[in-house]
Amino acid sequence: MSARARLRPALVRSLLLAAALLTLAACSTLNAVSAYLGNEVAFTAPQLQQSLNRNFPKRYEKLGGLVAVTLMNPRLSIPDDGDRLRLDFDIGLAALGSGSSQRPSGRFTLTSALRYDAATQGLHLRDPRIDYVDVPQLGGVMTGASRELLNAWLGDYARQEPVYRFDNSLLDKLGSRRIGSTQIEHGRVVVHLDR
Structure with missing residues (x-):
């Protein structure tokens, strides 16, 4: 067997290994940022969930x-057939002298x-609506004060804090696109790009 014939299988193996490594790198990059497809950027529920996990729990006080x-343990899902995402939270409530709000006492x-907000370079809640509340220590429903506190948090959160913030590598890829x-759409968040 000639030296050239012996090198051929080694070269083929090296090329296959390089192709596999490039494929793995490409897959991990798509998971880390998003799918950029010409005139749109698409995000999946796991990408948004990862961002939420970094930003909770959050404590809010009133009076x-x-x-x-x-608010703790956010769980995000995106229905395949709807136009709104769903967020489930565990909630801890505490009044003066009634203990810690760090333990879940219910959920909502x-x-x-x-919506996209250019100031934060992130995706924010738009027209959020509380659909379900279960707080057993309050008889299963929210009182006026706790509902007011929850709605105040929701309004502030929607205005000021993104559910997901675009990272620098994605912004660089978008360049001057608006x-x-x-x-x-179809179980994904799709951000459409203007020319």
């Missing part, structure tokens, strides 16, 4: 700390569309 709510569900509408 100088007399009432506190802690909200649904929302999304962000257009944001829609929830």
Whole structure:
């Protein structure tokens, strides 16, 4: 067997290994940022969930700390056939002297569309709606004060904090493209780009 014939299988193996490594690198990059497909950028529920996990739990106080709510354990899902995502949270409530709000004392569900905010370079809740509340220590329903606190948090959160913030590598890929509408389509969040 000639030296050239012996090198051929080694060369083929090296090329296959290089192709496999490039494929793995490409897959991990898509998971890390998003799918950029010409005139749109698409995000999956796991990408948004990862961002939420980094930003919770959050504690909010009202009346100088007399009432506190802690939101924890966010769980995000995107229905295949709807135009709103769903967020489930565990909620901890505490009034002065009633213990810690760090332990879940109930849960609630909200649904929302999304919007892009250029100031934060992120996706924010748009028209969020509380769909379900279960707080057993309050008889299963929210009181006026706790509902007011939850709605105040929801309004502030939707205005100020993104569910997902675009990272620098994605912004670099977009270049001078303008962000257009944001829609929830077929189980994904799709950000349409204008020219």
